[in-house]
Amino acid sequence: MGPAFLLNENYSLNIIKSKISSIESEIKQFKQALLIAQAKTLDLKQKMINSLSKEEIKIYDAHLEILKDPELEGKTIDFIKSNSCNADYAVHEVTAEYTEILNELGDPYISARADDIVMLSRMLILILQKKEENKITLNTPSIIVADSITTNQLSSIDKNLVLGIITSHGGPTDHVAILSKALGIPSLVGLAKSISKIKAGSLLIIDCAKAQLILNPSLFYVKKYDLLMLKEKHESSIQLKKSHNNVTTKSGTSIEINANIGSLDDAKKAKSFGADGIGLFRTELCFLNSEKFPNENCIIQFMNLF
Amino acid sequence: MIEKIIKIKDEIGFHARTSSLFAKQASAFQSEIFIEFNDKKGNGKSTLSLMTLGVKSQDVIKICANGTDEIKALETLEELIKNNFTT
Numbered sequence: 001m002g003p004a005f006l007l008n009e010n011y012s013l014n015i016i017k018s019k020i021s022s023i024e025s026e027i028k029q030f031k032q033a034l035l036i037a038q039a040k041t042l043d044l045k046q047k048m049i050n051s052l053s054k055e056e057i058k059i060y061d062a063h064l065e066i067l068k069d070p071e072l073e074g075k076t077i078d079f080i081k082s083n084s085c086n087a088d089y090a091v092h093e094v095t096a097e098y099t100e101i102l103n104e105l106g107d108p109y110i111s112a113r114a115d116d117i118v119m120l121s122r123m124l125i126l127i128l129q130k131k132e133e134n135k136i137t138l139n140t141p142s143i144i145v146a147d148s149i150t151t152n153q154l155s156s157i158d159k160n161l162v163l164g165i166i167t168s169h170g171g172p173t174d175h176v177a178i179l180s181k182a183l184g185i186p187s188l189v190g191l192a193k194s195i196s197k198i199k200a201g202s203l204l205i206i207d208c209a210k211a212q213l214i215l216n217p218s219l220f221y222v223k224k225y226d227l228l229m230l231k232e233k234h235e236s237s238i239q240l241k242k243s244h245n246n247v248t249t250k251s252g253t254s255i256e257i258n259a260n261i262g263s264l265d266d267a268k269k270a271k272s273f274g275a276d277g278i279g280l281f282r283t284e285l286c287f288l289n290s291e292k293f294p295n296e297n298c299i300i301q302f303m304n305l306f
Numbered sequence: 307m308i309e310k311i312i313k314i315k316d317e318i319g320f321h322a323r324t325s326s327l328f329a330k331q332a333s334a335f336q337s338e339i340f341i342e343f344n345d346k347k348g349n350g351k352s353t354l355s356l357m358t359l360g361v362k363s364q365d366v367i368k369i370c371a372n373g374t375d376e377i378k379a380l381e382t383l384e385e386l387i388k389n390n391f392t393t
Contacts, residue, residue, distance in 0.1 A: 062322070062326075065326060065353055066353070066354065069352050069353055069354045069355075070349060070351055070352050071349050071352035071354050071355040072352070072354055074349075098354055098358065101358045102357060102358060105357075105358075105360050107321055109321055109322045109323075110321055110322055110357055112322070113322050113357065117354075
């Protein structure tokens, strides 16, 4: 429950086809833009690596794959050559064609990739036009209301100030939905035109259990949900306390509850949720997530937590 | 150049994950790899290209490989599809 923060349509890009002086120079700039976009994506992946599971972090790998796709690069370069035009226009046209074809296939997982292409296309164009994307800056805990929000935008907001997210577009298998769920942010997607009624600052309640959004709730609902949230928080803290107790069967047999971990953060989280020890330690992740070979100290650090 | 006609058994076809797996495997080879389906031709090394073909389960495709390692490439990719994209 909180005030609405309206995310206005990110300022629209000015994409005009124009003649260029040097095709070679345009192609060079495009290739550089691809590299910059790849670096930015890797940065975001690193930033989110401790907040997301191995499966969820693959979203960024999917982005990198698109940015490194040989056909995307090849077709854009061909477009620049045959039209003798600017790189940002070429990127726009080529990615638009891909997006259209992929969306026509009617498969939600492929459509999610189409959304990724739209976002990455915008990222490339902004780099080529030497512009910065508008960052979302929240001053107070709010519920974000938008037509759509990109995973990159979500990755860069201060999570402590996001109470919830509402979008008019999108579906539950979108990367944004997956990310919100992983971050524990209540979200409702695909609300269509109904969100246009929402004014900035107006009070909203998101009830994910009922998949309901309450706009400008009456005092009755405010109190009702205040109580519900308090109850949930209270139950959560009782569960958390209980999780540190010994687990026994009704007949009194003690059972050890161990956690499967792959990182120091996992180990800390497991301990805070009352795990008795470590069941499976994916040590290979120490290697994959590090720039150097981890030594024994890495392992000892984990063991010392328990 | 060599080619092979093969039927996709996998429940899903060339969607996001399977296109990616195929493209990764194909990229390991020096040869050019193409997939022909429904009068469309896609670059086997490009995930995007493969996804746009719209290949679904039970569809029949033609894999073409052209280069010094074409035999090994075709063998490996055929194996990948036959194993339902599990490596």
